[in-house]
Amino acid sequence: MSDFRNGYTRTAPASADMAVDAGLRAFMLGVYNKLALGLLVAGVLAYVTGNVPAVQQLLFGLTADGRLALTPLGMVVQFLPLVLLFGSMFFMRNPTAGGVNLLYWAVVASIGAGLGIVFLRYTDASIASTFFVTAAAFGGLSLFGYTTKRDLGPLGTFLIMGVIGLIIASLVFMFLPAAQNPVFYYAINAVGVLIFSGLIAYDTQRLKLAYYQLGGDRNAMGVMTGFGALSLFINFINLFQFLLAFMGNRE
Secondary structure, three states, X not given: OHHHHOOOOOOOOOOOOHHHHHHHHHHHHHHHHHXXXXXXXXXXXXXXXXXXXXXXHXXXXXXXXXXXXXXXXXXXXXXXXXXXHHHHHHHOOOOOHHHHHHHHHHHHHHHHHHOOHHHHHEOHHHHHHHHHHHHHHHHHHHHHHHHOOOOOHHHHHHHHXXXXXXXXXXXXXXXXXXXXXXXXXXHHHHHHHHHHHHHHXXXXXXHHHHHHHHOOOHHHHHHHHHHHXXXXXXXXXXHHHHHHHHHOOEO
């Protein structure tokens, strides 16, 4: 993972021949295709865990006062993506395309399974409408990141620090009853929308600049395709969840 995060702020060549342009388009198309397939798989898993009673009961339940809660297995599924991502920083010092591909699908599967909870909290219509809004926003933000001449590197450093702060704030909200008030809840979600909107543009530009640095190395291209799809997948899912807090109609 560390290899994916380093060395993206160099300026791309001022001009590129047609072969390079075609290669860049093919590279980005590979990333987006993998992202789209990941979203499809995650969506199917979310629907199954949120709507098939036998599976739903393994992950989700109700507290004594009738509130929606996670079972022990549900807690494992919810936190597994973080474990996988942080673990990859230590155990994937020299990543291969196959290893990154395995990491990608493990994260997609665990996030997808955990997303079943949204079907228990929100109406199907609001989930669908929020997904399409997220997809439209993602397309516009990614296009901006791909076409802008402005270096988004400094913005990216700020956004990554913002993600760390957002994780801490979310954990505080989850485990400290005193912090569980509507103002704090909506503030976290508003900040989350801004941070992950910025990260979509930032990560798209980083992928584009990284392509020019790979020099046609096939293994490096495979690794970068996997890491690129992973970053954009995480950005998409987080933006969707934060938007759902504003747009979703509760069951």
